[in-house]
Amino acid sequence: MGAYIPDRLRALVTIRAEHRCEYCKAHEDDSFLGFQVDHIISIKHGGETEAENLAWSCFACNNNKGSDVGTVLLPENRFIRLYNPRSDHWSEHFELLDYVFYAKSEIGEATIKVLKLNDVERVMERQLWF
Template sequence: MTYIPEALRRLVAERAGDRCEYCQMHEDDTFFTHEVDHIYAEKHDGPTVEWNLCLACAECNRNKGSDICSLDPETGNVVALFHPRRDRWADHFLRVDTGVIEPLTAHGRVTARLLRMNRLDLVADRARLIALRPYPGEES
């Protein structure tokens, strides 16, 4: 695991607005601090540079691991995961009032499934947050 300089960590967190770039959960609403994730993992020769880093909550980061693609549950095709530097969240996901993150594309489907975005406990947490205030990502 490569050391990420503090200035680069700050840049990644500020750029993300302290939100997980996969599920949009704000760091203030999680138990664990968000982590800097290599979009293309180091084991795939992904460099530790700004364009290959994103902010991820512990849940999304653990589930993503070093994966860069998965099988689309609808087609069985190999599809790249959502790429926070290249893709716009609202093009691939829709946050529903029930707390579900609805995938809109193949990239969204493989990412939501692999990162387990719609586990019952996470959906319940999002639903409680939605009842209190607008959920992050709505303005995206």
């Protein structure tokens, strides 16, 4: 967040994602808030503004993710990194059933938690969109 993204790079990220949020799969045409270029590894954590570290993201996912790169899952207090749209396969970590996200891995669980993918408002929005 906050970094200048050159137009050509922004276009590449958008088209590569087929205009969908690479986390929650919402389509940008359905969003009123506008989509953003996400630094998968945030600048704070050393991520760079280059195609391999960028993802197309809806406002809610990007805003909830902030500069986070992972979270601690209870009860073991283990640090689990977030889903990486460039190197992970979405369907190995998430399942979307009746508009609700289910984790298929700890990475999925961590990402659902941090990005608040199952907040009531987000599930309701999804019902309107899909």
